[in-house]
């Protein structure tokens with residue numbers, strides 16, 4: 001089975017986020033980059049499926065040349081091949097991203113395409129469904145389990161009121177959630193192989209969509225005046241007083 | 251017209267999220283001087299009466315056997331057909347997974363943008379929205395430039411509505427033309443969630459991060475959670491290390507919770523964790539580092555080692571209650 005995974009290069013922000021002077025993006029000068037946890041699980045799943053079925057696991061990104069770093073990371077986890085759809089901007093709008101992925105998928109062969117439920121930075125939660133619509137493929141979101149049975153796939157999801165199982169004929173599309181599996185850490189051998197691997201670059205010529213970021217803002221935050229109850233074990237009575245005040249212990 | 255997507259409870263009434271969207275739709279419709287319409291799946295039941303009190307003038311009921319199968323392609327296609335026929339100024343839906351998926355498909359079908367997780371919608375030239383990025387780590391002001399504006403609203407965003415002057419609701423039954431030859435996903439099994447306390451319902455969540463040190467280290471957190479009637483949570487470091495199941499993870503890619511009290515043990519407070527617990531009523535941080543962001547943002551803090559502080563707290567609770 002051939003599985004393709006769509007991953008996005010995103011800044012790995014810590015506990016403080018700095019914005020660029022025009023506030024249209026995160027200031028990434030002092031940040032590393034990563035792929036989102038949902039997507040990491042998607043890569044892991046694709047590698048496992050490829051190993052189990054003797055197929056292939058590919059990774060695909062829409063982004064600038066720097067995004068090759070994330071494709072190589074996925075290859076160091078075991079993905080066999082990588083495609084980058086060249087985009088002049090780091091964070092394209094969802095219509096543009098979906099059109100780019102759709103164009104790439106028309107040139108690639110696949111049985112299953114995996115997305116993250118939402119990208120880690122923009123979080124539009126829509127690119128996978130747009131691609132499925134454009135390609136007229138069955139799609140299921142919120143996936144936390146994937147089972148294969150011949151030319152069908154069964155997808156387990158957690159719905160608000162319980163667990164649902166959906167079944168779809170292949171080729172199919174799924175948007176997955178972290179918790180699907182426990183992703184592996186890349187091995188040194190994997191890293192070396194990924195360093196030498198080639199990234200295929202596609203340039204479809206992209207038009208932009210109708211959602212345009214004007215500015216980013218920090219959410220107004222009520223600054224807490226932290227009350228320090230004490231240090232070490234000696235703070236225990238003060239902690240239990242607080243719990244008692246809240247009615248949580250007698 | 252402002253078209254509102256209604257999700258329904260088991261008894262056919264609008265969900266709490268849908269009620270919020272109806273309130274926002276009414277505000278928006280007033281600004282535009284246009285009526286509010288609603289779209290729901292299934293039979294009318296008491297829905298028209300309920301919607302009349304919420305200022306809805308028109309209800310479109312989508313009826314098709316495929317819509318019961320829960321595939322976003324069916325819901326999205328049906329919605330796109332209705333929107334193409336009605337050409338509303340805006341379509342608002344709850345920001346639940348189910349509605350977001352259907353809206354994404356519909357947006358693709360219609361060739362229009364979709365703004366998800368919005369907290370505000372401002373008509374203008376072009377329209378602008380404020381939306382939450384990555385679960386609320388940042389807010390984004392964006393232009394939504396389209397002839398029909400599709401948006402999902404972040405649950406909890408707009409103020410719930412007061413009842414409006416009752417309208418006459420006209421009901422239209424719409425049978426969408428869903429192509430049966432298109433391959434689709436089908437719902438084949440559904441199992442209700444086991445009853446019991448979960449991370450989202452627990453009044454207290456005792457969560458541990460890297461500072462807990464090992465899977466065994468969570469025993470004291472379990473014990474404390476048991477004593478205060480709470481559940482155990484964790485950070486992504488704990489899940490990645492295999493110390494805890496992912497179901498326990500609090501944060502952007504875990505669960506977002508709003509307990510009465512969040513006890514954060516050995517958790518630094520990275521933004522992706524913070525968005526999961528920032529709606530807690532109060533926070534108690536236990537951390538060796540007085541400068542950790544979780545500590546500086548907490549209501550109360552204890553500076554110290556989890557494995558010294560928690561056992562002492564447990565002993566004190568038992569001493570006072572004689573347990």
Ligand SMILES: Cc1cc2nc3c(=O)[nH]c(=O)nc-3n(C[C@H](O)[C@H](O)[C@H](O)COP(=O)(O)OP(=O)(O)OC[C@H]3O[C@@H](n4cnc5c(N)ncnc54)[C@H](O)[C@@H]3O)c2cc1C
Nearest residue numbers: 120459460461485486501502503504516517518522538556
């Ligand atoms: C896209 C993305 C999504 C993410 N989603 C999530 C998510 O959903 N949930 C999540 O939690 N993280 C998430 N993360 C990871 C997040 O960025 C942090 O890496 C993570 O939250 C850190 O976990 P931690 O606080 O346990 O560990 P650390 O950041 O290492 O902090 C450990 C803390 O423990 C304290 N400590 C150490 N020893 C002790 C001790 N003995 N007693 C008391 N305190 C001690 C330290 O002072 C420190 O403050 C995500 C990251 C990315 C990039």
Ligand SMILES: Nc1ncnc2c1ncn2[C@@H]1O[C@H](COP(=O)(O)O)[C@@H](O)[C@H]1O
Nearest residue numbers: 006062115116118119123124125126127
């Ligand atoms: N620039 C991109 N390149 C490749 N895949 C992407 C990109 N942006 C989003 N995706 C995929 O689409 C999913 C949903 O993204 P979004 O709709 O932005 O929340 C992500 O988890 C990725 O799998």
